[in-house]
Amino acid sequence: xxxxxxxxxxxxxxxxxxxxxxxxxxxxxxxxxxxxxxxxxxxxxxxxxxxxxxxxxxxxxxxxxxxxxxxxxxxxxxxxxxxxxxxxxxxxxxxxxxxxxxxxxxxxxxxxxxxxxxxxxxxxxxxxxxxxxxxxxxxxxxxxxxxxxxxxxxxxxxxxxxxxxxxxxxxxxxxxxxxxxxxxxxxxxxxxxxxxxxxxxxxxxxxxxxxxxxxxxxxxxxxxxxxxxxxxxxxxxxxxxxxxxxxxxxxxxxxxxxxxxxxxxxxxxxxxxxxxxxxxxxxxxxxxxxxxxxxxxxxxxxxxx
Amino acid sequence: xxxxxxxxxxxxxxxxxxxxxxxxxxxxxxxxxxxxxxxxxxxxxxxxxxxxxxxxxxxxxxxxxxxxxxxxxxxxxxxxxxxxxxxxxxxxxxxxxxxxxxxxxxxxxxxxxxxxxxxxxxxxxxxxxxxxxxxxxxxxxxxxxxxxxxxxxxxxxxxxxxxxxxxxxxxxxxxxxxxxxxxxxxxxxxxxxxxxxxxxxxxxxxxxxxxxxxxxxxxxxxxxxxxxxxxxxxxxxxxxxxxxxxxxxxxxxxxxxxxxxxxxxxxxxxxxxx
Numbered sequence: 105x106x107x108x109x110x111x112x113x114x115x116x117x118x119x120x121x122x123x124x125x126x127x128x129x130x131x132x133x134x135x136x137x138x139x140x141x142x143x144x145x146x147x148x149x150x151x152x153x154x155x156x157x158x159x160x161x162x163x164x165x166x167x168x169x170x171x172x173x174x175x176x177x178x179x180x181x182x183x184x185x186x187x188x189x190x191x192x193x194x195x196x197x198x199x200x201x202x203x204x205x206x207x208x209x210x211x212x213x214x215x216x217x218x219x220x221x222x223x224x225x226x227x228x229x230x231x232x233x234x235x236x237x238x239x240x241x242x243x244x245x246x247x248x249x250x251x252x253x254x255x256x257x258x259x260x261x262x263x264x265x266x267x268x269x270x271x272x273x274x275x276x277x278x279x280x281x282x283x284x285x286x287x288x289x290x291x292x293x294x295x296x297x298x299x300x301x302x303x304x305x306x307x308x309x310x311x312x313x314x315x316x317x318x319x320x321x322x323x324x325x326x327x328x329x330x331x332x333x334x335x336x337x338x339x340x341x342x343x344x345x346x347x348x349x350x351x352x353x354x355x356x357x358x359x360x361x362x363x364x365x366x367x368x369x370x371x372x373x374x375x376x377x378x379x380x381x382x383x384x385x386x387x388x389x390x391x392x393x394x395x396x397x398x399x400x401x402x403x404x405x406x407x408x409x
Numbered sequence: 410x411x412x413x414x415x416x417x418x419x420x421x422x423x424x425x426x427x428x429x430x431x432x433x434x435x436x437x438x439x440x441x442x443x444x445x446x447x448x449x450x451x452x453x454x455x456x457x458x459x460x461x462x463x464x465x466x467x468x469x470x471x472x473x474x475x476x477x478x479x480x481x482x483x484x485x486x487x488x489x490x491x492x493x494x495x496x497x498x499x500x501x502x503x504x505x506x507x508x509x510x511x512x513x514x515x516x517x518x519x520x521x522x523x524x525x526x527x528x529x530x531x532x533x534x535x536x537x538x539x540x541x542x543x544x545x546x547x548x549x550x551x552x553x554x555x556x557x558x559x560x561x562x563x564x565x566x567x568x569x570x571x572x573x574x575x576x577x578x579x580x581x582x583x584x585x586x587x588x589x590x591x592x593x594x595x596x597x598x599x600x601x602x603x604x605x606x607x608x609x610x611x612x613x614x615x616x617x618x619x620x621x622x623x624x625x626x627x628x629x630x631x632x633x634x635x636x637x638x639x640x641x642x643x644x645x646x647x648x649x650x651x652x653x654x655x656x657x658x659x660x661x662x663x664x665x666x667x668x669x670x671x672x673x674x675x676x677x678x679x680x681x682x683x
Contacts, residue, residue: 131517145528233636245454358683361524
């Protein structure tokens with residue numbers, strides 16, 4: 105012990121110095137381009153500012169304006185609905201496909217996994233443009249296929265009709281996100297001890313009972329993760345909607361991200377940017393994302409007990 | 410439905426059509442990019458005649474090579490930058506002992522839950538005040554600072570799997586912390602580095618929002634914002650449009666197929682530890 109103590113002090117000190125030096129570059133970037141922007145946008149959300157001159161402090165006016173702005177309310181509702189529905193579908197389908205892939209012949213499983221995962225590695229811009237063409241009302245493949253099998257009555261202006269635009273967006277999001285969830289569930293399934301199933305089978309439990317009492321509880325932490333990632337992705341949704349509909353028709357698919365973007369960087373030329381009001385939506389988005397993470401930490405901790 | 414033959418057949422019966430459905434948009438993209446422009450309105454869904462002219466159109470008319478190389482350049486610099494920052498800090502958080510280590514770590518991790526939609530306004534203003542708007546340098550700074558914490562998190566998990574004795578022994582041999590890091594530790598973390606590289610490659614290559622906001626000068630744009638404007642320009646020339654999409658996807662698919670194992674391993678690690 106004496107030698108350890110003898111060497112201990114200078115070693116510890118050099119470790120301490122090295123520790124700070126190694127972390128410093130990342131931390132400086134964090135301060136400058138993460139923490140400062142968070143604080144700055146929180147401050148801007150309390151001001152009225154067109155981008156020139158000094159921001160004018162207006163207290164909580166932007167937030168109360170939000171409550172009376174029908175587009176803001178619409179954007180919040182659409183964000184929550186899209187997030188909720190997409191997360192539910194993605195969680196359920198992810199589990200089902202993972203169970204099926206786990207049952208199938210391993211060699212076939214590899215192929216299936218790759219096919220389901222590829223939509224998730226191309227950019228949102230690519231998938232949004234691709235699906236926009238598929239949904240095209242005149243020459244889009246979806247309408248043409250419906251026509252070819254005699255279902256002309258189902259043909260739609262998919263992205264221009266406020267009834268179908270949200271389901272159309274959900275399809276694209278599920279298409280892109282399913283492979284990721286399936287893979288995580290698949291890994292979770294593989295880590296379940298097979299002896300559990302054997303013991304249950306010997307006790308006379310059938311497949312459905314095994315699924316309910318072994319598979320589902322074992323995957324609780326994985327499910328918590330998938331749900332919270334789904335919520336995060338939903339709250340920050342932007343690319344797909346921006347490219348496919350731009351929030352239209354008439355704000356039917358407007359979400360927090362697209363609305364704050366049009367307020368700040370507006371496509372309507374000539375209008376003054378509303379950086380203060382837009383920042384209030386940034387703050388709302390950050391609060392939602394923080395809540396999603398807190399909920400997950402809380403659930404995981406409970407599952408651990 | 411355990412792994413009986415019945416279960417397997419049932420799974421195949423359900424998954425096969427489902428896979429066809431999932432793969433359809435890509436198959437359709439390829440078929441459309443290879444058909445003649447005048448057949449998209451009323452030709453059959455599977456074209457009778459294939460042609461590569463759309464690829465030539467997409468390649469020449471929008472300066473595709475220029476934007477392609479912009480993407481390659483921006484992605485490469487980001488990957489290298491992120492690697493430098495993330496390996497250094499990830500190692501410190503995994504293996505070095507210093508006060509406030511955990512506090513700093515948790516603080517840095519808050520980056521992971523802050524979406525770029527929420528930060529785009531202050532980031533835009535910040536670059537503007539630094540005079541970095543419209544420059545790839547500004548974009549690179551934002552990419553690296555936004556991605557380094559997640560990569561750091563992954564690298565930390567990899568470093569934690571290395572035995573402490575290894576570092577102790579190197580210290581007794583008298584190496585400085587930086588020498589130990591470079592000579593002893595880094596060579597052992599190839600799999601971790603590969604994971605970070607592929608993750609970073611995919612997310613930077615695919616990034617749209619920040620690039621589309623801070624770069625206005627057409628010549629410096631990477632592919633994603635260009636594909637978006639291409640959609641407006643070529644709203645009816647679908648073969649050229651889908652050819653552009655296909656070309657932009659090629660590197661992603663190649664990297665994914667070649668590095669699939671590391672990608673999946675890293676995803677599990679990231680997912681489970683998150």
